Amino acid sequence: MTRFVLKRLVSAIVVMFFVSMITFIVLKAIPGNPAELVLGTEASPQQLALLEESMGLNEPLLVQYLNWIGGLFTGNWGQSYVFGEDVLTLIVQRLPVTFSITIFSMVISIAISLILGILSALHPHGIIDSISRTIVQIASSVPAFWSGMILLIVFASMLNLFPVSGYVSIDRGFLYFINSITLPSICMAIGECGILIRQFRSSMLSALNQDYMIASKVKGLPYWMRVVKYALRSALITPITVIGNQFAKLFGGTVIVENIFALPGIGRLLLTSVERRDIQLLQGIVIFICFMVVLVNFITEVVVMMVNPMIRLGLEGERE
Amino acid sequence: MENNRLVQANGVTVRAGDQALIYNVDFHIDTNEIVGIAGESGSGKSMLTKVILNILPKDCRQTDGEVVVLGQRMNGLTNQAKDKLITSGLGLVPQNTVVYLHPLIKIQSQMIDGYIHRKLGSKKEAIEKASGLLKEVGIDDPKRVLNSYPAQLSGGMRQRVNIAMALMSDPKLLIADEPTTALDCVVQQQVLDLFVQLNQTRHVAIIMISHNLDLLRAYCSRVYVMYAGRIVESGNADAVFNDPKHPYTKALLSLIPGLEVDKTKPLAELPGMVPEKDRDRTSCIFAPRCPKAADACGQTIQPVDDNDRYILCPFADSKPKEVA
Ligand SMILES: Nc1ncnc2c1ncn2[C@@H]1O[C@H](COP(=O)(O)OP(=O)(O)OP(=O)(O)O)[C@@H](O)[C@H]1O
Ligand SMILES: [Mg+2]
Numbered sequence: 001m002t003r004f005v006l007k008r009l010v011s012a013i014v015v016m017f018f019v020s021m022i023t024f025i026v027l028k029a030i031p032g033n034p035a036e037l038v039l040g041t042e043a044s045p046q047q048l049a050l051l052e053e054s055m056g057l058n059e060p061l062l063v064q065y066l067n068w069i070g071g072l073f074t075g076n077w078g079q080s081y082v083f084g085e086d087v088l089t090l091i092v093q094r095l096p097v098t099f100s101i102t103i104f105s106m107v108i109s110i111a112i113s114l115i116l117g118i119l120s121a122l123h124p125h126g127i128i129d130s131i132s133r134t135i136v137q138i139a140s141s142v143p144a145f146w147s148g149m150i151l152l153i154v155f156a157s158m159l160n161l162f163p164v165s166g167y168v169s170i171d172r173g174f175l176y177f178i179n180s181i182t183l184p185s186i187c188m189a190i191g192e193c194g195i196l197i198r199q200f201r202s203s204m205l206s207a208l209n210q211d212y213m214i215a216s217k218v219k220g221l222p223y224w225m226r227v228v229k230y231a232l233r234s235a236l237i238t239p240i241t242v243i244g245n246q247f248a249k250l251f252g253g254t255v256i257v258e259n260i261f262a263l264p265g266i267g268r269l270l271l272t273s274v275e276r277r278d279i280q281l282l283q284g285i286v287i288f289i290c291f292m293v294v295l296v297n298f299i300t301e302v303v304v305m306m307v308n309p310m311i312r313l314g315l316e317g318e319r320e
Numbered sequence: 321m322e323n324n325r326l327v328q329a330n331g332v333t334v335r336a337g338d339q340a341l342i343y344n345v346d347f348h349i350d351t352n353e354i355v356g357i358a359g360e361s362g363s364g365k366s367m368l369t370k371v372i373l374n375i376l377p378k379d380c381r382q383t384d385g386e387v388v389v390l391g392q393r394m395n396g397l398t399n400q401a402k403d404k405l406i407t408s409g410l411g412l413v414p415q416n417t418v419v420y421l422h423p424l425i426k427i428q429s430q431m432i433d434g435y436i437h438r439k440l441g442s443k444k445e446a447i448e449k450a451s452g453l454l455k456e457v458g459i460d461d462p463k464r465v466l467n468s469y470p471a472q473l474s475g476g477m478r479q480r481v482n483i484a485m486a487l488m489s490d491p492k493l494l495i496a497d498e499p500t501t502a503l504d505c506v507v508q509q510q511v512l513d514l515f516v517q518l519n520q521t522r523h524v525a526i527i528m529i530s531h532n533l534d535l536l537r538a539y540c541s542r543v544y545v546m547y548a549g550r551i552v553e554s555g556n557a558d559a560v561f562n563d564p565k566h567p568y569t570k571a572l573l574s575l576i577p578g579l580e581v582d583k584t585k586p587l588a589e590l591p592g593m594v595p596e597k598d599r600d601r602t603s604c605i606f607a608p609r610c611p612k613a614a615d616a617c618g619q620t621i622q623p624v625d626d627n628d629r630y631i632l633c634p635f636a637d638s639k640p641k642e643v644a
Binding site: 210211212214215216217218219220221222225229230233234237307308309310313 | 400408414419420423434438482
């Protein structure tokens, strides 16, 4: 078990290393001089040279890379010239917004998918199955910017149930907070439901077809207990991996939603940094998002391992 | 009906859609008996046990006949009532030992949950009973096994656990559907001996399904021979095996397969496959493959049925072979 965790940890570190290198190289390859961007075109060559020197732009690439990596570890992520602030501070400030809508949209999509997926599997081709099939089709074909607009028009403008834009932090009241992130979260959840419903349905169906369901019936367990104790237990394992991947995808995919709903999150920060060519900031955000993705995938794998005794006990696969 | 009759099936037909899978099957088993069911793959042996246990696949229905379990007619009972009746007296030992136990749940929980749910005793009693049963089926360290997941046990151990699990409700009848096919020869023998031992000590009756006629011959008092969803011959095991009357039984016996039998292959010297269609015809179902087929086989067949001997063939008579 520890060996398994260590192996995953090492591979996560390797991934992070390559990602950081690629990020660095790609951003270096972008035309334009960061010092020039900071000072504007009016700056004198002397000023420019001075700033280049202080930003370390004259050092060899490898040294620049190592400096950057070193900074990442010591909390010195560089300065954003647009905001005139420390990159890490900027990211941490925006983190709660992005986190909140990511988590909330996951809660929504998992809750809906779990219920619909499981119920459709219990009565394949029944009413609920047909309804959820329709939902799957709509959910997986509607782009987020479109569903976001519709949600805004219907629930914010017409019905006045939710604010059109903006974020209310949780210390200004939980309900206000939830109210402000509901529409964006639903918007993100819609796309995820398409995948998750199908995932839950198929894993539940395959669990229901296993022989242990016969065993539990012959033993005299009632229907609900067979479903909950025997079928659900297996049916929930496969989707854990998918849910982990969803989180990564959602977290990185908040750019669109945060812009539609004008939320001051990391996605918006990312867009600003791209628009304004704030290389330091951009670098920082990209590496941060990658780190989150790798971290979540790592956690997912460990969780899957913990719930699955076969892997936990080192009994990979089944005998015979 | 006799008091010691555990299960009786009268004219049972199971269909998937319009297609008959088993047709007009009569079957019964009494206390303390070991009864065998033989027949090629696809002949409906498992389907028969599934009607009895009320575990038919979703797309299959019992359309005719009736099953009587422990003196109670199942027709007309609610599913719940059926299950209650079945669990109280019948146990199942599966063919596939790999997924019959849930891979993610410890053996203990799987063995005792039914017992506890049915309020047969407290959790403590359940655990005691489970370890006692594990001992009885030949497991020396019940504690360790109860605390294991199925994947930590060998196939033979798992099958013993399955048997012990089936015994948790003190059933009067164990239904063993090819209980040893997944096991290697030595373990096969041990498990079979275990069945005999249980039959002798607990007086539990056993329905034993197998491709292996040698095995049925060695262990059963009566046998049923199934072909294409029909019982084509049944009777006392000695009588059927020593003096087969139905051409199908004769064919089966003439090529007793060894322990390693390839289920997917048709019988070597019997050309053709088990028919899937028109199993509910009244003419002889075996005629197309029968070496002795004649005109009478195309008519409605009147089975020979006396002295506990049943033969579904127009040319059979139940009289024992004359000893010259
Ligand atoms: N779920 C199902 N739906 C429709 N037909 C089925 C289903 N399960 C089995 N059958 C058919 O029912 C017939 C009897 O199958 P059954 O499993 O009872 O055979 P068997 O005698 O147990 O064979 P084996 O020795 O391979 O276990 C076969 O023709 C099979 O194709
Ligand atoms: Mg079978």
